[in-house]
Amino acid sequence: MTDVALSRFLEMIAATEVEEISCSECFDLLSRHVDLEIAGYGIDSQWARLQQHLHQCGVCRDEYETLKDLVRLDSDGRSVVPDPFS
Amino acid sequence: MKARTNAEWLSALNGSGEPQNVALADLRGYLLRAATYALRRQGHVGSAGTNPLAEDSAQEALSALLQHLHEFRGDSRFTTWAYKFAVHAALVGARRERWSLRRLDSILRGPDLTERLVAGTAIDPQRLALQGEMIAALREAVDTQLTTRQRQALTAIVFDEVPLDELARHWGSNRNALYKLLHDARRKLKAYLASRDLDVRAMLEVFERTDRANQRKEFP
Numbered sequence: 130m131t132d133v134a135l136s137r138f139l140e141m142i143a144a145t146e147v148e149e150i151s152c153s154e155c156f157d158l159l160s161r162h163v164d165l166e167i168a169g170y171g172i173d174s175q176w177a178r179l180q181q182h183l184h185q186c187g188v189c190r191d192e193y194e195t196l197k198d199l200v201r202l203d204s205d206g207r208s209v210v211p212d213p214f215s
Numbered sequence: 216m217k218a219r220t221n222a223e224w225l226s227a228l229n230g231s232g233e234p235q236n237v238a239l240a241d242l243r244g245y246l247l248r249a250a251t252y253a254l255r256r257q258g259h260v261g262s263a264g265t266n267p268l269a270e271d272s273a274q275e276a277l278s279a280l281l282q283h284l285h286e287f288r289g290d291s292r293f294t295t296w297a298y299k300f301a302v303h304a305a306l307v308g309a310r311r312e313r314w315s316l317r318r319l320d321s322i323l324r325g326p327d328l329t330e331r332l333v334a335g336t337a338i339d340p341q342r343l344a345l346q347g348e349m350i351a352a353l354r355e356a357v358d359t360q361l362t363t364r365q366r367q368a369l370t371a372i373v374f375d376e377v378p379l380d381e382l383a384r385h386w387g388s389n390r391n392a393l394y395k396l397l398h399d400a401r402r403k404l405k406a407y408l409a410s411r412d413l414d415v416r417a418m419l420e421v422f423e424r425t426d427r428a429n430q431r432k433e434f435p
Binding site (some may be wrong): 132134135136137138139140141142143145147149151152153156159160161163164185186187188191192195196198199200202203 | 249252253256290291292294295296298299302303306310331332369372373374378379380390391394395397398401402404405408415416418419422423
């Protein structure tokens, strides 16, 4: 076993809350919070619950980070990928 | 593609005729762009030109989005809301492709969680002994608190880095149910360790400080 995996295991246990949102609830919150984060708005209770889920769930975290990068590129006016229709 | 406000997107998509067709074509363009970006970000390389997985993901995302269109609350930009369907479809598809060649059965038949919890690597004998005590407590927690399925899930996801949705699919379950199973397992472990007066953050510190100390010794 690697120490990295053990640390990850302990971190997951340490960061466990009695109430956590599900992956579906996380998906519902993604777009609002990506836009808020990019706009630099503050943290609310919903934000904390989302971050807690993302901390525990690698697949949801991947989706959040990908969406955030994509929207940030869009808002910077940079083309994400060549327009397939151009 | 024409830039639209949220209201204009909803009006066009819920409308009919040419404006609706144009909005649908534009939306599909956004989704394809998002799916392609998500796959490239993962290092997923399609064949030259278009990526079939991106095309499939965009189509799947469009279908899911239209089914949920009435749920759009307007608390984000419409395009951000739309993108998340494409990102989700693309990343699920990429994981499925990547893990289709791996034998999840053999991973799940591998060493049990308690066997994966082995003594630390501290050089200092006192710290090594402390780590040994902590590992013993963790093993006891796993042995006495968790079901077989919870142990398998934690081993696969934490130690073998199997994606949650792939394990859920393998078991004929879904992401929410598997997340709940893991959450229940983490809660039981945390409560058990607390009942033994063991603080998990302090345990983490013991192992992480050891890592840093060993690195300094190995790379002065």
